Amino acid sequence: MEAVSTLEMDRIEWLQLRKSGIGGSDASAILGFNRYKSAFQLYIEKTSELVEESDSEAAYWGNVLEDVVAKEFAKRTGKKIRKINRMLRHPNHYFMTANLDRDVVGEKAFLECKTASEYLKDSWNGEDVPAAYLCQLQHYLAVTGYEKAYIAVLIGGNKFVWKEVARDDEFIELMIQHEKSFWENHVLANVPPAIDGSSSASELLAKMYPQDDGSAIMLDEQSNTLIEAIESIKTEEKQLEMQRKEYENQLKMMLGESAEGHSDRFKVTYKTITSSRLDSKRLKEEQPAIYEKYIKESLSRRLSIKEAN
Structure with a gap:
């Protein structure tokens, strides 16, 4: 060696x-x-x-x-x-x-x-x-x-x-x-x-690409294949999400007011949770100076797809 x-x-x-x-x-x-x-x-x-x-x-x-x-x-x-x-x-x-x-x-x-x-x-x-x-x-x-x-x-x-x-x-x-x-x-x-x-x-x-430069390019045929695949998966995800929520609601109905449920294989909890969050919209309206002082901006890029005109 x-x-x-x-x-x-x-x-x-x-x-x-x-x-x-x-x-x-x-x-x-x-x-x-x-x-x-x-x-x-x-x-x-x-x-x-x-x-x-x-x-x-x-x-x-x-x-x-x-x-x-x-x-x-x-x-x-x-x-x-x-x-x-x-x-x-x-x-x-x-x-x-x-x-x-x-x-x-x-x-x-x-x-x-x-x-x-x-x-x-x-x-x-x-x-x-x-x-x-x-x-x-x-x-x-x-x-x-x-x-x-x-x-x-x-x-x-x-x-x-x-x-x-x-x-x-x-x-x-x-x-x-x-x-x-x-x-x-x-x-x-x-x-x-x-x-x-x-x-x-x-x-x-x-x-690698944190910000766009404002330009527009022409995409090839492969991009159409990718976009069609993305849209197809989105449709499937929506259907699966709806189905998941349906099953969850059925389970919640079974639990009713109970905090826990037990089967021979699973333990399910359905407990009351108290959460607190900042009302940023109200803070901005009533205390704009404080809002501006503590606001933190971040850069990101969002991919969106729509049919061409």
Whole structure:
């Protein structure tokens, strides 16, 4: 394996280096198992000149607690681990890179350290490992040629779990095909993959095109197909919404004045809730100076469709 030392690199240099290939955390986006990032967003990250650091609390505490998780794994398993201050590259597929959290001494294995919210604890039950992390582990196994991986996670700050994951050559072969296609047919060719409906894609488009420039363009025939599909889905959504409300009203009739209802499979609540909200219209009319002082404007773009005249 080719290896680049990251020991003397600052965070920005390391992030820039990551743009030169596909890392373990990128694999799930390419394979469609990442609910936070789409292949389209990953393409933008790899081809953009900008280097952005994640400002999420989860990413921050994941970095802070990495040493804690690693030490606890060593304590519970008796295994000796060591930090790897290098970025590794696959010997045959140069675009595949790996930044291992720890190497396991005496074994052809590595350790990946994670932290997780209490709300995600069910995804770690039994032998389960979230799909996105399985992609990451198999990607690293492909790059290193190792036989197995260990993953350790601190859940909710008070529950520690570790698991062993065996190398899956069949999955790795399929993953390499998809990663190779993404790198060569999109990143190197400078051709974005198809945009999808993920929230990450929507957020990215809002960031890329925050304001209109007032111009008008002619759309091609493909736009008519898209618009017809959108309108068809809107009609279906309205019908489903009406049906849902009908079923809910039937359930409310059954509950009557009761706060709860129980069946052999479900618990239903229909409780009185008191809510308070600001009457902004009245405030604007009666106290315009206060309204203007505290009003906060935000920019967004609204997509609307209507028949051409």
